[in-house]
Amino acid sequence: xxxxxxxxLDGLGDNLIKExxxxxxxxxxxxxNIDKLVRYSECGLLYTKExxxxxxxxESNLSLLGYDFKYNExxxxxxxxxxxxxxxxxxxxxxxxEPKIKEEYDIIKYKNNDYILIFDNYDKxxxxxxxxxxxxxxxxxxxxxxxxxxxxxxKVKALYLSxxxxxxxxxxxxxxxxxKPLGTTGKIDENLFSFSEYAIANRNKYDIIFIHIRALxxxxxxxxxxxxxxxxEEIDEYLVKRxxxxxxxxxxxxxxxxxxxxxxxxxxxxxxxxxxxxxxYGFVKNFSERKCIKGTLGILNSKDIIKIFxxxxx
Numbered sequence: 420x421x422x423x424x425x426x427x428l429d430g431l432g433d434n435l436i437k438e439x440x441x442x443x444x445x446x447x448x449x450x451x452n453i454d455k456l457v458r459y460s461e462c463g464l465l466y467t468k469e470x471x472x473x474x475x476x477x478e479s480n481l482s483l484l485g486y487d488f489k490y491n492e493x494x495x496x497x498x499x500x501x502x503x504x505x506x507x508x509x510x511x512x513x514x515x516x517e518p519k520i521k522e523e524y525d526i527i528k529y530k531n532n533d534y535i536l537i538f539d540n541y542d543k544x545x546x547x548x549x550x551x552x553x554x555x556x557x558x559x560x561x562x563x564x565x566x567x568x569x570x571x572x573x574k575v576k577a578l579y580l581s582x583x584x585x586x587x588x589x590x591x592x593x594x595x596x597x598x599k600p601l602g603t604t605g606k607i608d609e610n611l612f613s614f615s616e617y618a619i620a621n622r623n624k625y626d627i628i629f630i631h632i633r634a635l636x637x638x639x640x641x642x643x644x645x646x647x648x649x650x651x652e653e654i655d656e657y658l659v660k661r662x663x664x665x666x667x668x669x670x671x672x673x674x675x676x677x678x679x680x681x682x683x684x685x686x687x688x689x690x691x692x693x694x695x696x697x698x699x700y701g702f703v704k705n706f707s708e709r710k711c712i713k714g715t716l717g718i719l720n721s722k723d724i725i726k727i728f729x730x731x732x733x
Contacts, residue, residue, distance in 0.1 A: 420575070421667035421695070421732045423627045424618060425725075427483060428654065429476075429583075430636025431673025432689040432708055434680050436644045444635075444648035444679065445690070446707040450655035456669060456694045457706040462714025464688040465672060465721040473686045479674040480589055480631070484569065485725040491558040497535050498588035500527045503560045508541040510549065511556040520548050568594040573729055578621055580614055581605075581631035596625070607646065609634045611653060615661035622665055626732060630658070631674075639677035647679055668695035668731050671706065672724065691716065691724060695731040 433443040440447070467474035467482045474482075477492055493509050503509075512518060513532050521544065525537035533555070538545060570576055579590035582603035590597035600617040602610045609632060618628045632654065638647040663669060673689035690711035692703075701715040712718070716727070 420626050422622055422625075422665075423668040423670065423695075423728060423732045424662055424666040425483075425627055425629045425670045425728060426658070426672070427480070427629065427631045428635050428651075428671070428673045429631065429633045430639045430675065430677030430684075432676025432685075432687050433639060433644065433647070434678045434685070434687075436679060439644060439648065443708055444644050445651055446705065446709065448648045448651040448655070450652060450659075450706065452655045452660040452663060453671065453692075453706050454704065456659070456663065457692050457703050459698060459700045460692040460694040460703070460706075460714075461698045461700060461716045462690065462692045462703040462706070462711040463716025464708075464712055464718050465691050465724060466688045466718065467675060467721050470688075471686050473684050474675045475684070476585065476674070477589060479721065480586060482721040483672070483674060483724065484589070484593060484595075484629075485573065485722050486567075486593070487722050491556065493535065493556045493558050494560055495585055495588040495592065496529055497527065497537065497560075498591050499584040500535075501525065501537075503537070504539070505560065505562050507560045508538040509556075509558050509560055510536045510538070510554060512536065512549070512552040512554055514552055518552060520545055563592060563594070570594065573725065575626040575729055575732070576624075577627040577629060578625045579629040579631070580617055581629075581633070582609065583631060583633045586631050586633075590629075595629075605633050607634045607637050607650065609650075611657040612661070615658050618662055619665050627729070628666075632658075635673075636677050639679045640682050642679050642682045644679035668693065668728065670694075670724070670728050672721075676708075688718065689721075691719070693728060693731060697731050 435441045527535040579597040582605035600613040602613045672691035676687040678685045
C-alpha cells in the first residue's frame with residue numbers, strides 16, 4: 420500500500436473579502452507548492468451534511484474520518500483528560516467552586532466555572548446533591564463498537580497529529596494512534612516544522628497520517644483575513660513543501676468554512692484536493708473555494724472522502 424498524508428486545515432473556507440480584492444484568503448494566498456500539486460490532483464467541494472447546514476467542530480471532523488453517528492460532545496471533553504469506562508455517568512455542571520458530591524468519583528475542571536463529574540453509579544443521593552448546581556449536559560459513556568474502530572472499519576493503520584486536545588480526543592475515541600508533536604501550540608503561531616518532521620519520521624509505520632492545523636479557524640473567529648492568508652502561505656512553505664516528496668498521496672481540505680467577516684462557522688463547502696499517481700486530474704490550477712468546483716471529484720459529502728483517499732493508496 421502507498422503512503423498517504425491527509426491534511427485538515429481547520430476553518431479553511433471563507434467569504435470573499437473586499438480588502439483582498441473580493442477573494443478569499445485561500446484564493447489570494449501565494450502557495451506555489453500546493454498549486455503545483457493541484458494541477459495534477461482530483462478536486463472538488465465537501466459538505467458535512469445537506470446544503471445550508473452549519474457544521475460544528477466535532478461533527479465535521481468525524482465526518483472527514485468517515486463517521487456520521489450521533490454523539491454527545493461531553494464524551495470528547497472528558498476523553499481529553501482521562502480514559503473512560505463503559506456505562507460511566509458523565510455530568511457537566513456550572514459551579515463557582517469545586518463541587519462536593521460524594522467521596523469516590525472523578526472530577527475535571529474543564530474551564531472557568533465548568534466541571535465534569537464522572538460516576539460509576541448514579542443513585543438518588545447523587546441526584547439530590549446535584550439539585551443545587553446548574554446541569555449543562557449529561558450522558559452515559561458507550562464505547563464504539565469494535566468493528567467501527569478506524570483500523571477495523573477501513574483496514575488501514577493511521578496516526579493522527581494535532582495540537583488541539585478536542586481533536587486528539589476524537590482520534591482517541593476512534594482508536595486511532597495520536598500524538599501532539601513536540602513544540603506545537605494549537606494557536607496562531609503554530610510550529611509547522613514539528614508537524615512535518617513528525618509525519619516524515621512516522622511515515623513507514625502507518626498507511627495514513629492525519630495532520631490537523633487549528634490556526635486558520637482561530638484567525639477567522641478573530642476576523643483576521645490578512646493573517647489567515649499569511650498562515651496559509653506558511654503552511655504551503657513549511658509543511659507542504661517539506662512533506663510532498665515523502666508521501667505517495669496527499670489530501671488537503673478543511674473541516675468546515677469559518678467566515679473572517681462574521682467570525683463564525685458558515686454553511687459554505689470546503690475545497691478538497693487529492694494528489695496521487697492515480698488521480699484523474701482536470702483543469703484546476705489554483706486550490707481555492709471557487710476553482711475546485713471545476714475539479715473531477717465534483718460535490719461530495721465529506722464522510723465519503725476517506726474512502727476515496729484510501730482507494731488511491733491501494
